[in-house]
Amino acid sequence: MKFFHLILCFFVGLSLNFITVSCSHPETGEVRFVGQQKDTVKENLVKMNQRETKEEADLIAKYIERRNWKMEMTESGLRYMIYSHGDSTKHVKSGKTALIVYTLTLLDGSFVASVNKDKPLLVHFNLAEIPRGLEDGIMLMNIGDRARLIMHNYIGYGLTGNDRVPPSAILVYDVEVINK
Numbered sequence: 001m002k003f004f005h006l007i008l009c010f011f012v013g014l015s016l017n018f019i020t021v022s023c024s025h026p027e028t029g030e031v032r033f034v035g036q037q038k039d040t041v042k043e044n045l046v047k048m049n050q051r052e053t054k055e056e057a058d059l060i061a062k063y064i065e066r067r068n069w070k071m072e073m074t075e076s077g078l079r080y081m082i083y084s085h086g087d088s089t090k091h092v093k094s095g096k097t098a099l100i101v102y103t104l105t106l107l108d109g110s111f112v113a114s115v116n117k118d119k120p121l122l123v124h125f126n127l128a129e130i131p132r133g134l135e136d137g138i139m140l141m142n143i144g145d146r147a148r149l150i151m152h153n154y155i156g157y158g159l160t161g162n163d164r165v166p167p168s169a170i171l172v173y174d175v176e177v178i179n180k
Contacts, residue, residue, distance in 0.1 A: 056152050078133045079150040086144015102175040131156045141177045149173040
């Protein structure tokens with residue numbers, strides 16, 4: 001029994017030593033605890049996200065400038081331009097539905113998808129069926145309007161993308177709200 005107790009103490013001591021060494025900074029030897037590491041990781045992720053958002057904003061601004069478009073920006077960062085007004089004054093409403101047709105490309109011009117008038121897309125708002133930026137853009141339109149929407153990845157398909165959209169993609173929609 002004494003031998004077993006001695007072995008147990010040896011392994012407990014070895015484990016504590018391993019934990020202390022593995023939690024210490026490799027250069028300074030400072031012991032950091034899990035909560036502190038989590039805070040550092042969070043700070044680094046926030047900084048990385050801010051840097052990526054700034055880079056995306058610069059790319060979008062240059063894209064718009066090259067085309068001489070006059071676009072407005074929402075609080076979420078969505079850039080939009082209603083370039084053709086329909087005959088209707090009927091505004092798209094939150095909580096309702098809308099029929100849309102669109103062409104989706106990436107900022108580099110790569111085609112992603114389209115929906116045409118033969119089979120328009122019925123959008124149910126506030127159900128997360130479409131990217132937030134597309135929903136926000138449609139909400140700015142009247143029936144019959146055509147608009148160009150440019151959105152950061154965080155209001156598009158995000159860091160992961162989907163089966164058609166690559167991760168962190170900036171999206172360019174050409175969208176029209178049509179009559180039901």
